[in-house]
Amino acid sequence: MALSDLQIRKLVPKTSRFEIPDKNGLCIRVMPTGKKTWVYRYMIEGTARRMTLGTYPAMPLAEAREVHAKAMLEVERGIDPAAQKKEAKAARKAAPTVTDLLEEFWDMELQHKKSGKDQKRLLSKDVLPAWGDRKAASITRRDAVLLVDTIRERAPITANRVQGAMVRMFNFAAERGILEHSPLTGMKKKPEQARKRVLADEEILLLWDALALDNMKMDIYRLTKLALKMILLTGQRPGEVCGMAWEEIDKDGFWNIPADRRKGGEAQRLPLIGMAMEIVEQTRIYSGDSRFVFRSSHKEDGPITSHALSKAILRHWAEIGIKEKFTPHDLRRTVRTRLAELGVDDVVAERVLGHKLQGILGVYNRHNYDAEKRQALELWARKLRRIVGIETPETVVIIQLRRFGAAG
Numbered sequence: 001m002a003l004s005d006l007q008i009r010k011l012v013p014k015t016s017r018f019e020i021p022d023k024n025g026l027c028i029r030v031m032p033t034g035k036k037t038w039v040y041r042y043m044i045e046g047t048a049r050r051m052t053l054g055t056y057p058a059m060p061l062a063e064a065r066e067v068h069a070k071a072m073l074e075v076e077r078g079i080d081p082a083a084q085k086k087e088a089k090a091a092r093k094a095a096p097t098v099t100d101l102l103e104e105f106w107d108m109e110l111q112h113k114k115s116g117k118d119q120k121r122l123l124s125k126d127v128l129p130a131w132g133d134r135k136a137a138s139i140t141r142r143d144a145v146l147l148v149d150t151i152r153e154r155a156p157i158t159a160n161r162v163q164g165a166m167v168r169m170f171n172f173a174a175e176r177g178i179l180e181h182s183p184l185t186g187m188k189k190k191p192e193q194a195r196k197r198v199l200a201d202e203e204i205l206l207l208w209d210a211l212a213l214d215n216m217k218m219d220i221y222r223l224t225k226l227a228l229k230m231i232l233l234t235g236q237r238p239g240e241v242c243g244m245a246w247e248e249i250d251k252d253g254f255w256n257i258p259a260d261r262r263k264g265g266e267a268q269r270l271p272l273i274g275m276a277m278e279i280v281e282q283t284r285i286y287s288g289d290s291r292f293v294f295r296s297s298h299k300e301d302g303p304i305t306s307h308a309l310s311k312a313i314l315r316h317w318a319e320i321g322i323k324e325k326f327t328p329h330d331l332r333r334t335v336r337t338r339l340a341e342l343g344v345d346d347v348v349a350e351r352v353l354g355h356k357l358q359g360i361l362g363v364y365n366r367h368n369y370d371a372e373k374r375q376a377l378e379l380w381a382r383k384l385r386r387i388v389g390i391e392t393p394e395t396v397v398i399i400q401l402r403r404f405g406a407a408g
Contacts, residue, residue, distance in 0.1 A: 002022055002023050003020065003021075003022045003028065003061065004061070005060065005061050007020075008028055008036065008056060008061060009057075011028070011030050011036065012030075013030055013031065013032050013033065013034045014030070014032065015032055016032060017029060017030060017031045017032060018030055019039065022061075022064075022065070024068070024072060025040055025041045025042050025068075025072075026038065026039075026040055026053075026064065026065065026068045027039045027040075027041060028056060035055065036055065036056040036057075037052060037053075037054070037055050037056070038052070038053040038054050038055070038056060038059055038064040038067075038068070039051070039052055039053065040053055040068050040071050040072075040081075042071075042072070042075050043075075044075060044078075044080045045078075049080065049082055050082070051071060051081055051082035051085065053067045053068060053071070054067065095135050095136070095137055096135070096136055096178060097132065097133055097134060097135055097136065098127065098128065098131040098132055098133075098134055098135075098136050098139065099128060099132040099133070100136070101136045101169065101173055101178060102120070102123055102124070102127075102128065102169065104176070104178075105169050105172050105173075106120055108172070108176070109172060114260065114261075114263075119165040119168075122158070122161055122162050122165050123162070123165050123166070123169065126147070126151055126158070126162045127147070127162065127165075127166060130147055131143070131147075136170075136173055136178060136179060137178075137179055139170070139183060140183050141183045141184060141187060143183075144163070144166060144183070144184050144187060145187075147162075148162065148163050148166075152190070156190070159190075160189045160190065163187065163189055164189065166184060167182070167184045167185075167187055170182040170183060170184045170185075171184075171185070195327075195329075195330065195333070196333075197324070197325075197326050197327070197330040197333065198330065198333055198334045198337045199322075199326060199330065199331070199334045201387045203322050203326075204232070204334070204384070204387050204388065205387055205388055205389070206320050206321045206322055207228075207232075207320055207322065208229070208232075208387075208388040209388075210316070210319075210320040210321075211225040211226075211228055211229055212225075213225060213226075213282070218316060218319070218320070219316075220312045220316060221297050221304070221308075221312070222286055223283060223286050223287065223294045223295060223297070223304055224294075224304060224308060224309060224312050226279050226282055226283055226294065227241050227242055227294045227304060227309060228309060228312070228313075228328060228331065229275075229279055230244075230276060230279050230294075231309075231328055231331045231332060231335075232331045232334065232335065232384070233275055233276045233279070233335075233377075233380075233381065233384065234255075234270060234272075234276055234335070234352075234377070235331075235332050235335030235336060235339075235352055235353050235380075236257070236268070236270065236332070236353070236354065237262075237263065237306075237329070237332060237354075238306035238309050238310075238328040238329060238332075239261075239305075239306040240257055240261060240262060240268075240354075241294070242294055242303050242304050242305055242306050242308075242309065243261055243292070243303050244257075244292065244293040244294060244303075245291050245292055245293065245303075246291060246292075246293060247291065249272065249280065249293075253271060253272050253273070253277060254269050254270065254271055254272070254370075255268075255269070255270045255271075255272050256268075256269050257269075257270070257354070262354060264354070264355070264356050266354070266356055268354040269368065269370065270352070270354075270373060270377075271370065271373055271374040271377060273374060273377055273378055273381060274378070274381045275381055275384070275385070275390075276377075276381075280293060283295075296308075306328065309328040310327060310328055313326065313327060313328060332353065335352075335353070335380065336349060336352075336353055338380055338383060339352065339376055339379075339380060342376075342379045342380065342383060344376045344379065345372075347369075348369060348372040348373065348375075348376050349376065351369040351372070351373060352373050352376050352377065
């Protein structure tokens with residue numbers, strides 16, 4: 001007798017698997033775990049074969065009979081449906097979708113790169129929704145151009161970042177033999193206009209007040225507030241500040257950023273003075289036993305992210321009272337500009353930011369600039385205190401005068 005849905009629902013698992021027939025070779029297989037699977041048993045060229053059709057209840061009885069009927073027609077035509085299904089699976093593996101390609105790209109390359117997570121995030125957000133189910137081999141340069149144009153309408157800089165990630169992913173596909181050639185080879189990015197945003201004194205004051213921990217009107221995670229202040233005090237990249245670990249701060253008060261956490265691949269050693277060290281001490285209340293100074297609010301023992309800082313600024317910049325948009329990275333540019341205004345030598349200012357010295361100077365000049373960095377950051381800290389209305393301690397002023405006097 002043919003099965004019914006009620007009978008199938010009532011099937012109870014046993015210690016070993018068993019099968020209950022429906023009709024014409026269609027069976028329901030019940031595993032000891034309770035899993036129920038549709039199986040088609042048939043003969044092809046004198047050989048007994050079986051083919052899995054799907055699982056119950058995801059594939060209900062009516063649908064199983066439809067799939068079974070189609071498989072029966074194939075058998076009548078002398079075609080082995082199980083072999084055909086296996087070939088189709090192999091073909092899909094040989095001709096992966098864009099989603100499959102991104103997974104392989106991540107496994108083989110991106111996860112080993114510093115920027116890998118960011119590139120995967122860009123591709124997942126902007127490429128997979130449009131192309132995820134398409135075969136990688138079906139993507140044309142025209143497809144890519146139109147997709148990038150769509151992204152550029154809302155975010156010009158992001159469009160270039162996505163394009164760069166796409167180009168590399170399709171080059172990777174060609175290198176791996178997934179594609180014969182990348183359709184995006186030679187695809188040029190539109191020139192980017194360098195950002196020039198530097199915060200004025202009035203804007204710095206507004207931001208500093210908004211980032212006060214006791215400012216309850218500004219709904220920003222407290223460690224995010226402190227991280228933004230740290231960028232403004234030190235001029236380091238948002239990602240470097242976010243990932244600051246306690247082990248990177250030595251007993252002499254230097255912050256030692258390892259090379260693998262820096263864009264240029266060169267370690268940075270920076271003195272934490274005055275307000276910067278005060279911020280580090282303030283974070284202890286909120287970071288607890290985390291190894292990170294700026295602990296994430298939702299990821300267990302992970303740091304906050306530069307993306308979180310950007311979101312906080314984007315959400316509150318108008319509320320802060322600042323009329324023109326700005327980004328966390330603009331705080332770094334602000335520090336560099338103010339160092340120049342304070343008369344700090346360009347070489348020293350560049351070393352404060354952690355930029356490599358260029359040309360022959362970078363090859364032969366191996367001075368660590370520790371003392372010069374400290375002087376520059378003390379100058380900036382004094383200026384920042386005046387801007388935000390914090391009285392400069394007399395002892396700091398005396399130290400500054402002595403140092404500069406000694407320098408002659």
